[in-house]
Every structure is written in structure tokens, then in C-alpha cells.
Amino acid sequence: MVTRPLRQSVGAHYGWKDWLAQRITAVVMALYTLFLLAVALYNGGFDYAPWIRLFDGTTFRVATLLFGLSLLWHAWIGMRDIWMDYIKPTALRLVLEVVTLIVLFAYAAWLAQVLWERT
């Protein structure tokens, strides 16, 4: 039985997907932010009434959910990068990655609940 690494194995065949996803999610977040600023300018700020009206429409709720998912996906790649850089034991790194994923999925569910909550 091989108990020690005889040689380094490389070429995990991913990496570029995360790299690309990080860029695409950044674009989605930037577009949403610009849109939100434009709405704020158009409305002359965010008073309670226009804010409520804004979130009444399904389109804006979906856009906000997309923004949230982009943020979480972006954060996943960033957090995993931190674990990969600083946490050397593979088992601990895996645990931290799984915990990160669970927390991010929980945030996603929470976001959806907040957005579609009946007020």
C-alpha cells in the first residue's frame, strides 16, 4: 500500500471555471449596483414608499436574487482561495470548505425568504 505521495499529481482540470465565474459574477454585481444607483437618482433617493414599490415587482426581486447569488458564488471562490492559501492539512481544509458552502447556501435561502416575504 502506498502510504506516502510518490510524486505530485497535478492537473485537477478546474480552476479556469472559478476564475471565469468570479469575473462574470463581478459583472452581474456591478450592473445591479449601477441599476440600483440609477433608480435612486431617478426617485431622488430611497424613501420608504418607492423602496416598497420597487420590491413589489417580481422582476426586481429576481434581479436582487441574482445579485445575491452572484455575491455568494463570488464569496465562495474567494473564501476557498483563502482556505487553499493558508490551511495546509487537507482534511481541515475540506471541513472548512464544506462549512463555508453550507453557510453560503443558508444565506441564499434566507435571502429568498426575505425577498418574497409577505409584508
Next chain:
Amino acid sequence: MKFRVYRYDPDKDAAPRMQDYDVTLDPHDRMLLDAIIRLKAQDDTFAFRRSCREGVCGSDAMNIMKTLKEPVELRPLPGLPVIRDLIVDMSQFFKQYHSIKPYLINETPPPEKERLQSPEDREELDGLYECILCACCSTACPSFWWNPDKFVGPAGLLAAYRFIADSRDRATNERLDNLEDPYRLFRCHTIMNCVDVCPKNLNPTRAIAKIREIMVKRAV
């Protein structure tokens, strides 16, 4: 010229220390290396590497303050084990360099004389082949500090692209497969320390971006 120099002999010293020197220069001295050679003549226990003094061999890479002012601080390249004073163990650096197979791979029968390139194909290698493997870039890279065993580092990746970009090479896919890895290539977060420190003004960040671009193009 006043110097403050990193001194460390792992066999004898408990910890590294900085030692002050005052070196008398000759009017003909032009390079910092001239002064360091005089320093060595003054105290021969001080150790550093140098060889060609033509910017070709890359032996004398060291960590020098960004703008020279006295006392001039000299330290070894960061992130590599210190053997003595300014001499570091470059094994890990060269291990990564060798891992990208830094040579032409082409199994087709060679022509009578040589494998020819058009001037345009040859131009693709400008800014890539000039690397002298001094290790300034890789040792200035935090990603290389954290994962020197897994991340190829800017010097290795520049060399990898040098062969990916070579019209005579036939191993492009194998090279890309080897680098398509979250550690090997994608530890690069484009902070561009490598570009900042390269004594030959090369741009490893651009080479890395080109490799990423080819990977995305072949997959998307």
C-alpha cells in the same frame, strides 16, 4: 557608502541579525554590485552569490530596498530557506521550473537542418525567452510563499507560456492539462509583484493571462 546587511548562519546563529558596514568606494565604481564586492573584501565571512555581472546569469538576485538610500539594506530573497547570509536554497524554485518541461517537445521527425520559424512566429517569443531565472519574481509572489510546492510561480509560468507560444512545440495540450489546476496556475491573483521586481522588465502576469485565455478558449 553605508550598508545594513542581513547576516545569518543557520548552523551557528540562533536568529538572523542586521550588521552595519561602511564601505569606501572607488571613483570607478558604478554598480551596487561593485560596492558589495568591496564589502566582501572588507569582511570575508559575509556570503552572497554573483557570477557574470552582465545581467545574464541571475546569480546575484537579492532583496534590495526599492529606492536606494543609505544605509543600503540588503536581505536575501524572501520565501526561500536561507543557507547563509544572502544565499538562499533555490531547489524549490528550480523544481517548479523543471515541472513545466522547459524544453521543446516535438516528436515529428526533424528536418535536414533545423525547424524553421517565420519572423512573426519568432516574435511571439519576445518578452518570454529573455528570462534569466534569477527568482526575483517568484520570491516576490505571496502565492509562491504560501504554496511553493504546488504553485508554479511567475518564473515557471512565464517559461511555460514561452513553450506554449512556440510554433515548433507540439505539446500544447499536455502543457495546458498540467497547468489546468487551482494550485498550479490559479493561485495567481494578479497582484503583479512579479512585474514590479523583474530586472529584465518582463511581464509574467501577461504570460499567465495568456495561458488562462487559451484554457478558457479551448473549453468554452
